[in-house]
Amino acid sequence: MKINFLGAAQNVTGSKHLIQTQGFNLLLDCGFYQGKRDESNKLNSTLPFEAKDINAVILSHAHLDHCGTLPILVKNGYKGKIYCTGATAEIAKYILLDSAGIQQQDCEYINSHLEEEQEPIVPIYTAEDVNKVVEHFQPIEYFRESNQWTELNENIRFKFYDAGHILGSAITFIEIKEPDGIKTLTFTGDMGRENSPILRSPEYVAENTQTLITECTYGDSLHQPLSNATSDFRNVINTVIKTKGKIIIPAFSLGRTQDIIYTLHKLLDNKAIPSLPIYVDSPLAENITEIFPKYIKDYDSDFWKDFGKRGDSPFFLKNLTYVRSTEQSKALNNKPGPMMIISASGMCEGGRVLHHLKNNIENPQNVILMAGFQAENTLGRKIQDGISPIKIYNKFYNVRAQVKTLKEFSAHADQGDLMSYISQLKNLERIFLVHTELRQSTVFKELLQKTYPSLPIEIPTMGQSFEM
Numbered sequence: 523m524k525i526n527f528l529g530a531a532q533n534v535t536g537s538k539h540l541i542q543t544q545g546f547n548l549l550l551d552c553g554f555y556q557g558k559r560d561e562s563n564k565l566n567s568t569l570p571f572e573a574k575d576i577n578a579v580i581l582s583h584a585h586l587d588h589c590g591t592l593p594i595l596v597k598n599g600y601k602g603k604i605y606c607t608g609a610t611a612e613i614a615k616y617i618l619l620d621s622a623g624i625q626q627q628d629c630e631y632i633n634s635h636l637e638e639e640q641e642p643i644v645p646i647y648t649a650e651d652v653n654k655v656v657e658h659f660q661p662i663e664y665f666r667e668s669n670q671w672t673e674l675n676e677n678i679r680f681k682f683y684d685a686g687h688i689l690g691s692a693i694t695f696i697e698i699k700e701p702d703g704i705k706t707l708t709f710t711g712d713m714g715r716e717n718s719p720i721l722r723s724p725e726y727v728a729e730n731t732q733t734l735i736t737e738c739t740y741g742d743s744l745h746q747p748l749s750n751a752t753s754d755f756r757n758v759i760n761t762v763i764k765t766k767g768k769i770i771i772p773a774f775s776l777g778r779t780q781d782i783i784y785t786l787h788k789l790l791d792n793k794a795i796p797s798l799p800i801y802v803d804s805p806l807a808e809n810i811t812e813i814f815p816k817y818i819k820d821y822d823s824d825f826w827k828d829f830g831k832r833g834d835s836p837f838f839l840k841n842l843t844y845v846r847s848t849e850q851s852k853a854l855n856n857k858p859g860p861m862m863i864i865s866a867s868g869m870c871e872g873g874r875v876l877h878h879l880k881n882n883i884e885n886p887q888n889v890i891l892m893a894g895f896q897a898e899n900t901l902g903r904k905i906q907d908g909i910s911p912i913k914i915y916n917k918f919y920n921v922r923a924q925v926k927t928l929k930e931f932s933a934h935a936d937q938g939d940l941m942s943y944i945s946q947l948k949n950l951e952r953i954f955l956v957h958t959e960l961r962q963s964t965v966f967k968e969l970l971q972k973t974y975p976s977l978p979i980e981i982p983t984m985g986q987s988f989e990m
């Protein structure tokens with residue numbers, strides 16, 4: 523068996539790992555690069571292998587950096603199935619359609635502002651390409667529901683454990699029969715936290731795992747407990763109530779937006795925070811929120827305590843409006859504060875949040891509340907790092923609004939969660955650290971090596987292969 527690390531190697535986007543065994547090519551994730559536009563476009567428009575040579579794809583979850591280049595794979599002739607949970611299949615369709623839509627809008631905008639000698643640009647895929655991907659999805663239940671393995675051929679089978687990261691996210695356990703014995707591998711995809719809102723904690727793999735490919739986005743740090751969010755929200759809301767300002771929260775439409783609404787709803791019910799109008803300005807977030815009630819069996823016990831027992835939906839509350847049309851979205855500019863606008867994209871790389879940032883970032887009455895991981899080279903990271911002025915759609919804006927970071931909201935395991943998860947795995951022989959920047963993984967590797975001195979631990983580089 524050979525493992526090829528073809529994305530999310532020493533960075534946090536573009537997840538792609540290729541397992542090759544006895545002529546079978548199994549691709550784990552096919553994710554989008556996010557970062558500098560030209561560089562990402564180049565990386566996303568081609569694949570580091572022949573699509574026709576891939577026999578099967580396992581998709582860990584529906585975040586764009588894990589599923590975003592599936593349309594390129596299918597466009598280039600991939601004929602096989604894309605195995606994922608039912609929720610992932612439903613959500614990935616919306617995520618990919620949204621990505622196609624953003625590319626289309628970006629191209630139209632850029633092409634309408636071209637200098638004479640510049641060539642017009644085209645989207646790397648369209649909604650039509652996305653609709654072809656959907657036909658390849660093969661929904662698989664978590665093993666706890668089905669009690670069944672999925673066989674890829676007579677030598678390879680796998681099962682899904684709950685990763686607790688976003689709705690539908692899965693940890694994949696793979697068993698491969700090779701002439702010299704059985705090889706086992708666990709791929710965490712992205713792993714959630716203990717005690718996150720709505721979802722269950724990550725499930726432990728019960729079998730012996732020789733090889734572990736684990737994310738370690740936060741391998742160097744510990745998250746604040748979610749209970750701290752109460753005082754953060756209270757402080758920020760009190761500030762804008764006084765200044766009649768606006769709170770702009772750039773948030774992923776998938777996961778983070780639902781987590782924030784859930785938490786705000788709970789805090790408002792308990793009268794722990796003052797009330798103000800809340801707008802969720804993302805049609806994608808609304809589409810995804812509508813999928814959540816279908817998978818209520820995947821929710822954790824806290825949900826039942828907080829909402830389920832009294833038959834209440836966490837995603838609907840007084841003062842909360844889902845904004846669908848562009849006109850409604852634009853109208854928010856002229857509405858006086860105080861108010862909160864939750865809008866995508868989470869790293870400020872596109873979407874309606876850019877318009878809210880443009881309109882609000884120069885006003886000191888407002889607060890930009892960063893609620894998610896901001897990858898290197900994204901606009902979100904620049905705002906978080908205090909860089910001013912910043913460039914939005916080719917124009918510079920001075921950052922005069924307050925910029926705050928909500929550290930509590932992370933859908934990723936932190937260093938402690940990762941260590942405790944790894945300690946539960948049996949008979950580990952080798953660990954690969956992926957989905958991480960080099961600084962975080964180096965810290966985490968040192969810590970792991972102290973605990974497991976004889977275990978080979980690798981931080982693969984892009985394109986690196988290992989014979990197992």
Ligand SMILES: [Zn+2]
Nearest residue numbers: 583585687712
């Ligand atoms: Zn993710």
